[in-house]
Amino acid sequence: MSYSLALGPFHPAWLGPQRFILRIASDRVVDVEYQSGFNERGCAERLLRLPLPDALHLVTRICGECSFAHSLAFCQTLERLYRRDVGTRAALIRVAAAELERASAHLRAAGAVLHAIGMDQRGAHLETFSHQCRDMLAQITGGRIPPPFCAPGGLLRDLSSGDRNDLLASLPGISADLYRFIDRLIDQRLLLARTVEVGALPRAAAEQFGVRGPMARASGIRRDVRADQPYAAYAMLAFQPIVxxxxxxxxxxxxxxxxxxxxxxxxxxxxxRLPEEDPLVELPGELPHGESSAMVEGPRGAIRYTVESDGLRLTRVEIDTPRQCDRLLARTLLSRAQLDDVMAILASIAICVACAER
Amino acid sequence: MAKRIIRVYRFNTGSCGGCDLEIMAAISDNADIAWAATPQEADVAVITGPLTPGAKAALVALMRDSGDRAPILAVGRCAIDGHPFGRGGVASTAGLVVHSSLDGCPPAPLQIIEAIRRAAGVHEEQRDKRMTP
Structure with missing residues (x-):
């Protein structure tokens, strides 16, 4: 028996709207239609018309989950235009905020995969870890979904020594808990049965599709902006991409x-490693003439901003975000998959609709 | 009598995902509120995002299908008036009756929980009134 199954556009498990129409024959997927683009907002065009403080706010709201990554990429682009340097303290705090955001996004996505295969208790455990990371992010930036915090040349808010000591006191416990959790989870028989050789994307296909971020690294592509073109303070920290x-x-x-x-x-x-110095900056005034571009590794892959200025205002802003799902990729991942595995496969690629449809 | 569970269906209509994350956080922390599997089962329909043209069409069609049964709660600043994405939100959407809204970019999980309970409570009161002759 064959039938069609429509998922979305609004679905409780997804952050943003997208529509999959699956053609199912004897419990396996035989064809996939994918529709997206429900949320196109035209943020890049809007950035041109905004004064700098409003632009800094808008970039933090292009994607809520990758909020700080977007504002960091935008600020680094402007720093190149203004030729401003960033102090060590500001760069290290930027790394801390970016990594907490990544940890929170990754743990939420991993929790969704566990929910999708019925390991609800462990999934809920990962959600708790994810919230802890977001609470710590709030301690640094002032909001669980960060408000404008990064500015060209530095930061808009310093980390108090009390907050820093707080964070340093709770971090070792969280990383030890997380290590124990991962260690007990990865070779569980139920997990292996439901995830190994399910929704496979071979390396050659991953390269052809141009996927980025954790999804590419899970297919054996060793590419991570943090290691390839270190920015902020990554060059100071021993960092190895995970493949x-x-x-x-x-x-x-x-x-x-x-x-x-x-x-x-x-x-x-x-x-x-935070040195004692003042990371706070005033917003710069006049915009120099020129063009610049910068890239950061966001939670879902490389985010690149390119801006062009005529000396008075920005004349072009381009935002390149990691390639997300499309029909071809959905078909490659889902073809011949068991119907039961569809939600787990979709959860594991952690599609970021807000980044894709900026 | 056991406490009734409030079922929530969430429509992201162009939000950055921040409000959606906070709603998820709110729901996973509270036992009396849960996700509805379909919009038809929902006790409260939550809208996030500035209602982009693409999402608006899909949302209006779905609401018509589900008979406008559930009260609509708009969560987040952009769902109210479109800020910072420009004009939009429920303020500039004709033909969509929004029962309550919650400002914030994003509002805190605790505020969201209270707003959902309030929306569900008001809805229930009105229904009880209609049913008693």
């Missing part, structure tokens, strides 16, 4: 969990 070869749901889950663990470690090292 898995499997390309299946298990590999993607592992990459998400291990990167989150690594992120928590990076936050700890970054906060330990």
């Amino acid at each position: 898995q070869e499997g390309g299946d749901v298990h590999a993607r889950l592992l990459v998400l969990l291990l990167e989150a663990y690594e992120s928590v470690k990076l936050v700890e090292t970054a906060l330990q």
Whole structure:
């Protein structure tokens, strides 16, 4: 028997709207239609018309989950235009905020994969970890979804020594808990049965599709902006990209969990090394003439901003975000998949609709 | 009598995902509120985002299908008037009756929980009134 099954556009498990229409024959997916673009907002065009303080606010709201990554990429682009340097303290605090955001996003995505295969208790545990990371992010930036915090040349808010000590006191416990959690989870028989060789994206296909971020690293592509073109303070910190070869749901889950663990470690090292200096800056005035571009590794892959200015205002802003799902990729991942595995596969690729439809 | 569970269906109509994350956080922390599997089962329909043209069409069609049964709660600043994405939100959407709204960018999980309970409570009172002759 064959039938069609429509998922979305609004679905409780997804942050943003997207529509999958699956053609199912004897419990397996035989064809996939994918519709997106429900949320196109035209943020890049809008950035041109905004004064700098409003622009800094808008970039933090292009994507809520990758909020700080967007504002960091935008600020680094403007720093190149203004030729401003960033102090060590500001750069280290930026790393801490970016890594907490990544850990929170990754742990939420990993929790969604566990929910999708029925490991609800463990999924809820990961959600708790994710909230803890967001609470710590709020301690640094002033909001669980950060308000404008980064500015060209530095920061708009300093980390008080009380907050820093607080964070340094709780981080070791969280990373130890997370390590124990991952160690007990990864070779569970139920998990292996539901995720190994499910929704596989081989390396060649991943390269052809141009996927980025944790999804590419789970297919054996060793590419991470933090290591390839270090920015902020990553060059000061020992950092190795995490790569898995499997390309299946298990590999993607592992990459998400291990990167989150690594992120928590990076936050700890970054906060330990904070020098005493003033990271606060005034917003710059006149815009110099020129063009610049900068890239950061967001939670879902490389985010690049390119701006052009005529000396009075920005004349062009381009935002390149990681390639997200499309029909071809959805078909490659879901073809011949068991109907029961569809939600786990979709959860494991952690589609960021807000980034894609900015 | 056991406490009734409030079922929530969430429509992201162009939000950055921040409000959606906070709603998820709110719901996972509170036992009396849960996700509805379909919009038809919802006790409260939550809208986030500035109602982009693409999402608006899908939302209006869905609301018509589900018979406008559930009260609508608009969560977040952009769902109210579109800020910072420009004009939009429920303020500039004709034909959509929004029962209550919650400002914030994003509002805190605790505020969201209270707003959902209030929306569900008001709805229930009105229904009880209609049913008693």
